[in-house]
Amino acid sequence: MPSPAVAIALVALFVVLGGTAAAVQVARNSVGSGQLKNKAVTTKKIKNGAVTPPKTTMRWALVAADASIVKQSGGISAAINMTGDYYVNFGSSQTGRSVQVTPVYRDDDFSAVTTVAALCGGPPEGASCIVHNSPKFVFVGAATADTGLPDPQAFYITTF
Secondary structure, three states, rough: OOHHHHHHHHHHHHHHHHHHOOOOOOOOOOOOOOOOOOOOOHHHHHHOOOOOOOOOOOEEEEOOOOOEEEEEOOOOOOOOOOOOOOOEEEEOOOOOOOEEEEEEEOOOOOEEEEEEEEEOOOOOOOOOOOOOOOOOEEEEEEEOOOOOOOOOOOOOEEEE
C-alpha cells in the first residue's frame, strides 16, 4: 500500500494528465447584471437571436378635443358624448393593462384640466360604463380644474 504522500501525488498526476471537467447547473434567469462584470458580455459573445426585447404591446393615441385621433400606434378610435365624456376604443380587451391619461395643451385648447380614466366592462377590473361597457373601451373624463365641469380637452392615452 502506498504512503499517503504517494497516493496524493498519483491523484494529482491523473488530474494533470487527464484534465478536469465540471458541470455547474445554473437556474434559468438567475444570472443578471449583478453577477456580470462590466463589458464581460459583448456582441461577439452572444448568439444571434439569444437576446430578444420584451414582448410588450404598448398602445397609445393623441386624442384631440373633438375626439379625432391626431396620432396613434394603430387600431384606436375615439368618440365624445353629449356630456363631454370620451370613450376610446382599442379594438381588443385592455383587461390587466395599465391605463394612463395625460392632458395635452395644444394651441387651440389651452385650459387647466384634470383627467380621469377607467377601463370599461365592469368589475372586477373595470368600471361599469353607461356607453360602450366593454373592456376594449376606456372611459376618459376631462374637467376644468377649478370648477370640475366637463371641458373637452386633448389628451394622450397609453395602455401597456
